[in-house]
Amino acid sequence: MTTAPAPARTAATDKRGTPGFWRMFYRRNGRALNAFVTFVLVWAFFAANNPTLFLIPAYYNAFLFSVPATIIMTTALVFVIVSGELDLAFPSVIGAAGGLFMTLVISGVPILAAAALTMLGGAALGTAIGAIVVYGKISSLVATLGLNFFIVGIVNLLAQGKNIESRDSVSTFGYAFFTGKWEIFGLQVPNHFLIAVVWTALCYVLFRYHRFGIRVQMVGDNPDSARQMGINIDRIRVGVFVWSGLAAALCGVILVQTANMVWFPTSGKAYLLIALAALFVGGTPTWGGVGTIWGAFFGALTVTLIPSGAVGAGFAGFWTDFIFGLVIILTMVAHRFGGARVR
Amino acid sequence: MAPADIAPGAPIVELRNIVKRFGSVEALSGVSLTVRRGEVLGLLGDNGAGKSTLVKTLAGVHDPDGGEVLVRGRRVSPWTPLAARNAGIETVFQDRALAPQHSIVTNVFMGREITNALGLIRVRKQTDEANRLMREIGFTSRVFNPDSTVGHLSGGERQGVAIARALYNNADVIVLDEPTTALSLTETQKVFRFVRAVKDSGRTVVFIGHNIHHVWDIADRFFVIDRGRMAFEGEKAAFTGADHLIGMMHQLAETGRADIATLRQSA
Numbered sequence: 283m284t285t286a287p288a289p290a291r292t293a294a295t296d297k298r299g300t301p302g303f304w305r306m307f308y309r310r311n312g313r314a315l316n317a318f319v320t321f322v323l324v325w326a327f328f329a330a331n332n333p334t335l336f337l338i339p340a341y342y343n344a345f346l347f348s349v350p351a352t353i354i355m356t357t358a359l360v361f362v363i364v365s366g367e368l369d370l371a372f373p374s375v376i377g378a379a380g381g382l383f384m385t386l387v388i389s390g391v392p393i394l395a396a397a398a399l400t401m402l403g404g405a406a407l408g409t410a411i412g413a414i415v416v417y418g419k420i421s422s423l424v425a426t427l428g429l430n431f432f433i434v435g436i437v438n439l440l441a442q443g444k445n446i447e448s449r450d451s452v453s454t455f456g457y458a459f460f461t462g463k464w465e466i467f468g469l470q471v472p473n474h475f476l477i478a479v480v481w482t483a484l485c486y487v488l489f490r491y492h493r494f495g496i497r498v499q500m501v502g503d504n505p506d507s508a509r510q511m512g513i514n515i516d517r518i519r520v521g522v523f524v525w526s527g528l529a530a531a532l533c534g535v536i537l538v539q540t541a542n543m544v545w546f547p548t549s550g551k552a553y554l555l556i557a558l559a560a561l562f563v564g565g566t567p568t569w570g571g572v573g574t575i576w577g578a579f580f581g582a583l584t585v586t587l588i589p590s591g592a593v594g595a596g597f598a599g600f601w602t603d604f605i606f607g608l609v610i611i612l613t614m615v616a617h618r619f620g621g622a623r624v625r
Numbered sequence: 626m627a628p629a630d631i632a633p634g635a636p637i638v639e640l641r642n643i644v645k646r647f648g649s650v651e652a653l654s655g656v657s658l659t660v661r662r663g664e665v666l667g668l669l670g671d672n673g674a675g676k677s678t679l680v681k682t683l684a685g686v687h688d689p690d691g692g693e694v695l696v697r698g699r700r701v702s703p704w705t706p707l708a709a710r711n712a713g714i715e716t717v718f719q720d721r722a723l724a725p726q727h728s729i730v731t732n733v734f735m736g737r738e739i740t741n742a743l744g745l746i747r748v749r750k751q752t753d754e755a756n757r758l759m760r761e762i763g764f765t766s767r768v769f770n771p772d773s774t775v776g777h778l779s780g781g782e783r784q785g786v787a788i789a790r791a792l793y794n795n796a797d798v799i800v801l802d803e804p805t806t807a808l809s810l811t812e813t814q815k816v817f818r819f820v821r822a823v824k825d826s827g828r829t830v831v832f833i834g835h836n837i838h839h840v841w842d843i844a845d846r847f848f849v850i851d852r853g854r855m856a857f858e859g860e861k862a863a864f865t866g867a868d869h870l871i872g873m874m875h876q877l878a879e880t881g882r883a884d885i886a887t888l889r890q891s892a
């Protein structure tokens with residue numbers, strides 16, 4: 283080939299403008315930016331009602347202590363939702379992982395090794411859940427709903443409904459690795475918050491720059507196209523459940539330690555609606571194919587801030603659900619303006 | 626660019642006596658099709674004539690029940706989508722297999738991303754390569770670039786994405802299944818420009834169409850299939866014009882036979 287053909291002569295009549303840098307930037311990161319703005323607005327709304335409290339760094343200690351599990355779970359669930367599936371079984375994996383972790387610790391395994399083994403266990407459980415959904419050709423909504431009850435049931439049977447405690451391990455290095463704190467200007471930043479930030483960065487790279495993440499998006503956008511182009515869509519679908527299982531295991535490990543090495547059989551149950559709400563407030567749409575990891579991060583911050591923030595802003599406790607619901611609905615409407623689905 | 630081991634005009638893909646059955650239905654009953662290097666072959670046929678089956682056989686989706694497939698004179702067996710791709714045949718199916726919420730470059734590399742050893746996408750390299758492929762078929766504009774979202778493109782432009790993708794890996798036979806169906810006149814012209822650019826680069830195009838006018842405009846040679854058999858194969862020069870070809874298609878639909886000589890006398 284010697285010369286390239288002349289470009290289309292349609293440019294003169296084409297009404298679409300050339301997108302500038304910022305327009306391209308918004309097109310690529312708009313969902314995450316919207317989620318960030320949502321968080322700032324919710325914070326500003328609360329802070330305006332009680333500025334003195336919300337400007338004290340120490341006020342956020344409890345917030346930073348409780349938010350990491352939600353961040354880790356929400357960012358991992360982005361993969362599941364983007365692939366077009368739904369995972370309602372992760373709370374049971376959080377509970378099972380916590381139980382496995384404590385069983386290992388009590389039998390003498392060092393905390394870091396027990397955490398690593400637990401994450402392997404979580405990935406294995408995720409593989410099993412994914413395989414049932416994908417190869418059993420069951421709707422992931424129904425399959426994971428059932429599996430959630432089933433796994434919680436097994437965990438309860440094994441634990442006989444009892445807690446597991448290991449208060450002596452509180453003084454070990456492994457415990458400090460997960461729960462140690464860094465004091466900055468009176469704000470205590472716990473290690474597990476830093477772990478959550480590193481995890482989010484990892485998810486971001488995996489989602490946006492790794493072959494796996496790109497293929498998850500392709501499968502969610504148009505599974506028939508992905509299959510035609512040679513992507514093994516079943517493997518990708520199982521893969522998202524493996525990632526979700528891994529995250530759930532990490533959450534289980536962290537929750538047990540933030541509870542002073544006490545595991546409750548019901549551990550994880552509370553995260554089902556919180557994590558999903560955070561995901562959607564974070565700007566990942568329900569229809570699959572696109573999503574945002576940093577949006578999920580800010581979504582997790584937003585939904586964690588609401589209950590304590592509402593009280594801090596002077597609302598009576600019974601306002602919490604109302605505000606929670608209002609924020610979710612308003613952000614859904616805002617995201618709708620931010621970007622409808624393109625086909 | 627297209628390999629030069631075969632002279633222009635010489636056979637590059639040959640289907641010989643292809644038989645394909647679906648249960649008791651024989652979709653193809655001994656079809657022989659030769660695709661010559663550097664040509665645009667127009668593939669015509671009525672609904673249910675076996676056109677789709679023939680296209681899917683070319684693409685490797687169907688492994689024929691009888692007959693053989695030769696690429697550059699060598700028999701390829703088993704004939705699978707991967708084998709077809711490795712032999713340099715890329716097929717753009719009617720639905721184009723795109724992910725509309727994603728960028729042109731992501732679509733071009735769908736399923737075969739350029740990555741490093743860790744599996745991380747080499748973004749710059751992919752963008753450069755996508756740019757090169759788009760320029761090669763004249764699929765350029767100041768209103769979009771490789772990072773533009775495919776869902777914001779017009780129908781003809783989406784076909785451009787699919788054709789640019791098909792050129793990756795130096796494919797030398799591009800099979801286009803109904804690329805202009807449901808497109809407006811301007812969009813069809815865009816697709817024709819892409820097809821001509823592909824042809825000018827020394828590659829071969831098999832163009833499947835419903836609209837006989839479209840196929841007439843773009844093809845150098847025609848292959849007409851009817852009821853699972855070859856009904857006509859010949860050069861564009863054998864016809865006096867598009868009406869002549871349409872007349873033959875009508876005659877074929879009514880009588881089951883195609884005789885272009887008598888048609889020419891009556892025309």
